[in-house]
Amino acid sequence: MALDILYFAWVRERMGVAQERVEPAAEVTTVAMLVDWLAARDADSGEALADRARLRAAVDQAFVGMDASIVGAREVALFPPVTGG
Amino acid sequence: MALDILYFAWVRERMGVAQERVEPAAEVTTVAMLVDWLAARDADSGEALADRARLRAAVDQAFVGMDASIVGAREVALFPPVTGG
Amino acid sequence: MIRIHVGREAIDLTVEMMLAEGAAGTGAVATFTGLVRPDDGVATLELEHYPGATEAALRRVAEDAAARWSLGAATIVHRVGPMAPGERIVFVAASAPHRAAALEACAYLIDRLKTDAPFWKRETRDGEARWVEARDGDAAAAARWEA
Amino acid sequence: MIRIHVGREAIDLTVEMMLAEGAAGTGAVATFTGLVRPDDGVATLELEHYPGATEAALRRVAEDAAARWSLGAATIVHRVGPMAPGERIVFVAASAPHRAAALEACAYLIDRLKTDAPFWKRETRDGEARWVEARDGDAAAAARWEA
Numbered sequence: 338m339a340l341d342i343l344y345f346a347w348v349r350e351r352m353g354v355a356q357e358r359v360e361p362a363a364e365v366t367t368v369a370m371l372v373d374w375l376a377a378r379d380a381d382s383g384e385a386l387a388d389r390a391r392l393r394a395a396v397d398q399a400f401v402g403m404d405a406s407i408v409g410a411r412e413v414a415l416f417p418p419v420t421g422g
Numbered sequence: 423m424a425l426d427i428l429y430f431a432w433v434r435e436r437m438g439v440a441q442e443r444v445e446p447a448a449e450v451t452t453v454a455m456l457v458d459w460l461a462a463r464d465a466d467s468g469e470a471l472a473d474r475a476r477l478r479a480a481v482d483q484a485f486v487g488m489d490a491s492i493v494g495a496r497e498v499a500l501f502p503p504v505t506g507g
Numbered sequence: 508m509i510r511i512h513v514g515r516e517a518i519d520l521t522v523e524m525m526l527a528e529g530a531a532g533t534g535a536v537a538t539f540t541g542l543v544r545p546d547d548g549v550a551t552l553e554l555e556h557y558p559g560a561t562e563a564a565l566r567r568v569a570e571d572a573a574a575r576w577s578l579g580a581a582t583i584v585h586r587v588g589p590m591a592p593g594e595r596i597v598f599v600a601a602s603a604p605h606r607a608a609a610l611e612a613c614a615y616l617i618d619r620l621k622t623d624a625p626f627w628k629r630e631t632r633d634g635e636a637r638w639v640e641a642r643d644g645d646a647a648a649a650a651r652w653e654a
Numbered sequence: 655m656i657r658i659h660v661g662r663e664a665i666d667l668t669v670e671m672m673l674a675e676g677a678a679g680t681g682a683v684a685t686f687t688g689l690v691r692p693d694d695g696v697a698t699l700e701l702e703h704y705p706g707a708t709e710a711a712l713r714r715v716a717e718d719a720a721a722r723w724s725l726g727a728a729t730i731v732h733r734v735g736p737m738a739p740g741e742r743i744v745f746v747a748a749s750a751p752h753r754a755a756a757l758e759a760c761a762y763l764i765d766r767l768k769t770d771a772p773f774w775k776r777e778t779r780d781g782e783a784r785w786v787e788a789r790d791g792d793a794a795a796a797a798r799w800e801a
Contacts, residue, residue: 346702346774347785395772398707414704414772418788421701421732421773422606422688422744422764431555431627432638480625483560499557499625503641506554506585506626507541507597507617507753520671524687528740534691537684537760540671544681544751593675604691606764607795613684614757648754 340407342375345416348392351385368394369403371413391417425492427460430501433477436470453479454488456498476502508580509573511565513556515588518595523582527600530579535606537613539599545592549630554587554596557625561585568619572601575615576608583616585626615652622649655727656720658712660703662735665742670729674747677726682753684760686746692739696777701734701743704772708732711771719748719762723755730763732773762799769796 340359344352365374372394376386386392389403395414396405407413425444429437450459457479461471471477474488480499481490492498508530510523520540527536543552569581580602586595599620601612628639655677657670667687674683690699716728727749733742746767748759775786 343704345704345772346776349702395704395707398704398710400711400770400772414707416704416772417774417785419769419772420775420786420788421703421771422768428557430557430625431629434555480557480560483557483563485564485623485625499560501557501625502627502638504622504625505628505639505641506556506624507621521668524667528687528689528742532691532693534689534694536687536689538687539753539757540675540683540685541753542675542681542683544679546679547681595675606686606688607791610686610757610761610764617753617757644754 340371340410341412343412343414345414347417348385348415352382353385366406366408367403368396368401368405368407368413371407372403372415386415393418425456425495426497428497428499430499432502433470433500437467438470451491451493452488453481453486453490453492453498456492457488457500471500478503509566509569510580510582510584511562511569512584513558513561513565513587514584515586518584518586518598520595520598523584523598523600527580527582527602530602532604533579533602534604535609536600536602537606537609538601539597539613539617540595541597541617543590543592543594543596547592548632549592550634551589551591551631552596553589553629553631553636554585555627555629556585556587560625564624565620568616568623571619572612572615576601576603576612578603578608578612581612581616583620585620585624587626618645618648618652621645656713656716657727657729657731658709658716659731660705660708660712660734662733665731665733665745667742667745670731670745670747674727674729674749677749679751680726680749681751682756683747683749684753684756685748686744686760686764687742688744688764690737690739690741690743694739695779696739697781698736698738698778699743700736700776700778700783701732702774702776703732703734707772712767715763715766715770718766719759722762723748723750723759725750725755725759728759728763730767732767732771734773765792765795765799768792
């Protein structure tokens, strides 16, 4: 199933794109598994997503932990800790 | 020695004056004694200053307690608890 | 920068914010504005004060805050005389590099002002004027800053 | 009244204060303004955000505050895009009948915004751009409101 991935801040810069559409395998069911799957595609993605401790995520625009489910999700965002205000 | 007494808010209204100059006896050395002395002058002053629990004072423009000295003071103010802001 | 002003004219927030924001090193400005509540049945509010002593008391409060939180600016502007529902009675502002200092100092300024500055409110409701009573909570709010 | 706005234009305090003060029953308005510190060596600050998700997150924060403190108004206005030293990044306001609610809600709004809204700052110093790191203190400040 197609999933839109959004990247923000330095994650976007390192990935080289702001957004992409992917079709991960059915056994990829959590955010953490999705990050592993994205990182395993090629060396550049692997490097961009290497710093897992500083990655945060949102599923369908709601902030979630890395163990959150992505089953049925349409949009997943990956980004560093927020620094607004 | 001449002393200026200032009244504010309902103390002023009850006293009927905003300010007066008095010359209390030398043994009147604290704010509390001054209030007693002022109140003893006539029935109207006595009534105006009757509610001692709700009287506050400043000596030479500094907030003080009722037992504060007035020796050498030039200005004493009597007023209700403040309600600004 | 300490700014103290007591006057009969309306409080101009644009000017006050410009001064508070312009202080050296400011990254955070916290403000408090007190208004005559428009739906409280009050027709007019009249503020009396103790000229001279008021400004000195406000300056002491602002200087204490500026020293305690290393503020770039501390502002207290208070109106006196008659005012109508919806009008501003008081404006305080604290400017600091970071938000915690600005927020705490702002609360301190208004809490201390409520107990330490010689202002008295008289409100007119249904044609009858009465002096507003001090609230017990005000002394408690001011006391929490003593440490 | 909940007011949420995210935009590239400068924040107009006159308009924002008018809205916050005009809410029903308002006797107290507390505000916080965050600025690009002018003396910090930063030439420009750029704010990136997550469109859609940002507004939803801010609305949740404002609605939580409005319910918790029975606010007449809760405002969050945040700028995005490039901005210069001295310019406003964020403005929050809480309007309530009395000051304690307004002051606490204002601190809550900015503390929660710092951790719950998807904004990212990139600053340029000496010609070099870098992403600002999150501060540990922000999570602690937000956590103190959980009870």
